[in-house]
Amino acid sequence: MTTATLAQGLEGPSAAEMDSGTRNASHVARDGAATTTEAPVATSPAPGPVVNRPAIGEYFGSFMRAVLPPLIGLALVVGLWALVAMKSSDFPGPSKTFDAAVVLFSDPFYSNGPNDQGIGWNILSSLKRVAVGFGVAALVGIPLGFIIGRFAFMNSMLAPIISLLRPVSPLAWLPIGLMVFKAADPASTWTIFICSIWPMILNTAQGVQRVPQDYLNVARVLNLSEFRIITKILFPSVLPYMLTGIRLSIGTAWLVIVAAEMLTGGVGIGFWVWDEWNNLKVEHILIAIFVIGIVGLLLEYLLLLIARRFSYGVN
């Protein structure tokens, strides 16, 4: 019996007290019971809650769980790629592409005139165009989303137009941009603007429509002005939706700039892909795929971090 009590560890009354004869062990207050000198906790390997010293094994386990599956996925892709390359006569395999990548990235910021610049300059150039187009789209799309969400009339008026224009390909917008703006850069910016604005409008509108009725009732009770309703109630609760819209938009914008640059020329990652395609240097096209994908991923991740920073509560 004593051993059994001993085995309960800290929770039960101390062994000494039990041995002294008091059979009212159960009445002993649990809070301060651990006064006994002998409190053999470590003997029992019972899997209790890990409190003050997590095992190294746990860290290792979670690290492996996070890193291993993506690595396996990547290895599968590379393996498949190598297989395809072996079968085909001129499709380059991973090792040939890697060699080409090393050469490209060893000097990413060289400049040999306007037609031949390092890959760093090309990426920066494209990002600049994306920034402008995306910025304008945000400035127009978010307020428009607020208006559509807030006023049912505007919603009914604009919904069919939005549904009509949303699925249009950027390659259809580009010639229109060229005709109206008569220059390649504004036309590309216009194409990014018109293609990436839709998620921002629609998500913001939805966020506004989802504001809990309680908040709006409070606003009515307090007789708040429209401006205060927007800034104090709508904006904070719409923020998560808005940020989702922005994240979707940035993906579209990055996609569009590559396509637009293929048609307009100049310095940029899209035109670089087109030039390498023109020369059928497939290794470089494959590298471009990775570069485009990685930059897109980083852009989205950046916005995800911003979203987390500004969100109230769960995201």
Added chain:
Amino acid sequence: MGTMLPMGGAWAAGSDKPEIEEVKIGFIPLTDCSSVVMASVMGFDKKYGIKITPSKEASWAGVRDKLANGELHAAHVLYGLVYGLHLGVGGPKKDMAVLMTLNNNGQAITLSNGLKDKGAVDGASLAKVIARKDKEYTFAQTFPTGTHAMWLYYWLAAHGIDPFRDVKNIVVPPPQMVANMRVGNMDGYCVGEPWNQRAIVDKIGFTAVTTQDIWTDHPEKVLGATAEFAAKYPNTARAMICAILEASRWIDASAANRSKTAETVAAKSFVNTDVDVIRSRMIGQYENGLGKSWSDKNLMKFYNDGQVNYPYLSDGMWFLTQHRRWGLLKQDVDYLAVAKAINQTELYKQAAAQVGVPVPKSDFRTSKLIDGVVWDGKDPKKYAASFKVRA
């Protein structure tokens, strides 16, 4: 050659000074952009007081748009494209100017190995294969009103094949031509070098005919600009012609110069390809992919004692007659008047005098094409209507 100081410069400062000193000349990455590129690389432009920046463009449609909206001052451009743009054929309309011809010859028609296996190795055998009608054959060219389209149509028609009714006829960029031929989706295309040599090197096709065999010393690319540019900045235009004339003369001067040109032009900033794909045809060494090799004396010419570069009126008019033949122009136009408006013969003569380049005596020249028909520029309306195979 190359870097003469402005002090001892070839122009009289003052009234002849170029209005704009930095000019952007667009080009498409093809071997025949060489004279524009070399004018910049060898410094011939500085000799005439301008700085040429060659600007690589994505497509002929892109060049057309950028010329029209002023983003490019001038461009290495298809002869027929300029004329089509001037008359608004199937697209925008803008008054244009041809400052000089950049090159003769150096294009070709490539047919796929699939066609070779069926026995089509030249025009006559191709006609027999197509007449069997066992599948729909696809042919490609670079621009609907451009030079390559006209060579392709002329050659097909010369062998009795209707380019619009007997085969499928599409416009795609050169890498797509090669990629599609590789997978059996493309049966033939007409395009400039290095794409024809490329098909042979990649073992996917062969050269059925070179364009110099269709029309020896035919006009090909020109230095095109808007009429507005030529009128507003004549000194700059003249300086451009001078610089590129000198570059053309330099390229044609020797095989060594041609070889060096091939190396320069193959670089990343320009055509962006392997030197070997450009060099051999550039120096006249041809192989057709069917085992025949020869040294072609009618290779891509940039100068030929000034005979390449003069903007003959009959050259421009030829493209108009072909546009009419194929229904791109719905009615006859005043062929001579249009050519006179576009081809800047006076400006060219001034530039040629400055550089010391001989000028031909007449604005017209006579040639006999592959089907035996002679073109001398005298009766364009009759010529356009005289063909058996037409729209």
